[in-house]
Amino acid sequence: MTADTGNGAAVPVRIPLRLETERLLLRTFIDADWRGLHEHFSDPECTLYTFRRALTEAATWRAMASMAGHWLLRGYGPYAAVEKSSGAVIGTVGPWYPLEWPEPEIKWALSRRFWGKGYASEAARAVQVMAREHLPELALISLIDSRNEPSIRLALAIGATLEREIEFAGGPFHVYRHPENPAGI
Numbered sequence: 001m002t003a004d005t006g007n008g009a010a011v012p013v014r015i016p017l018r019l020e021t022e023r024l025l026l027r028t029f030i031d032a033d034w035r036g037l038h039e040h041f042s043d044p045e046c047t048l049y050t051f052r053r054a055l056t057e058a059a060t061w062r063a064m065a066s067m068a069g070h071w072l073l074r075g076y077g078p079y080a081a082v083e084k085s086s087g088a089v090i091g092t093v094g095p096w097y098p099l100e101w102p103e104p105e106i107k108w109a110l111s112r113r114f115w116g117k118g119y120a121s122e123a124a125r126a127v128q129v130m131a132r133e134h135l136p137e138l139a140l141i142s143l144i145d146s147r148n149e150p151s152i153r154l155a156l157a158i159g160a161t162l163e164r165e166i167e168f169a170g171g172p173f174h175v176y177r178h179p180e181n182p183a184g185i
Contacts, residue, residue, distance in 0.1 A: 012076040015095070015134045021122045026093060032107040033080045034061040036089025039111040046112055062113035066093060076135060078107055081123050083114070090114040093123035094132060095140065102166065104138045106131070106178060108154065115150070124158050128182035139177065146172040158182070169173035 018027040019113050034057070040046045041055040041063060055063065070077035078094035091110035097103070108120045131140055142160055144151045152174065156162075160176035167173075 011072060012073045013071065014178065015130060019079065019126050019130055021126045023084055024090075024119060024123055025082040025084055025127075026123055026126065027082065028071060029064055029079075029080045031154060033089045034064045036111075037064055037080075037092065039113075040091050040109055043112055046109065049148040049151070050109070057127055067096075068096075070096065077126075081110065081119065083119070090119060093120065094127050095135065095138070102168075102175065103141050104135075105141045105143050107142070108151070109133070120154055124154065125182065128158065128178055131178075132182060136156075139180075142176045143168065144174050144176060146174050154174075
């Protein structure tokens with residue numbers, strides 16, 4: 001499968017368009033997903049270490065459009081994370097490599113009411129396994145604000161190791177390296 005760039009060139013889609021775990025469906029974004037994502041992006045606690053502010057509805061839509069566009073430009077991107085039992089979009093998880101990032105990463109961002117239920121680790125582990133198969137040339141990281149203790153605990157729980165601290169976005173960030181052979185391969 002390829003994404004048409006409009007100039008005759010095509011960027012091949014390099015990863016599955018959807019993944020399933022026991023409780024989650026990870027899939028590409030659709031227009032209506034911004035409403036579910038807005039629960040995360042409008043919560044100042046959820047965005048404290050990323051955007052450092054709550055987003056408006058329009059800014060949430062643009063953030064989602066950026067993640068959807070990432071697929072066209074890189075051939076892979078973050079997924080909408082959907083809780084199977086309810087059909088609710090609970091956040092986003094997946095490979096992410098914006099221009100200013102030091103290396104490609106596995107990102108995760110879930111709405112607060114879904115924290116502490118194991119969804120982020122379930123999804124991130126599935127992405128680790130998928131990435132080893134479909135993006136083996138990428139040595140994936142997670143770039144985490146050094147104060148973001150819940151994300152640091154998650155990175156460690158899924159086998160990532162602290163590699164270094166860097167200055168990023170005006171403060172200290174940790175680079176956690178994901179294992180080359182995650183559980184399940």
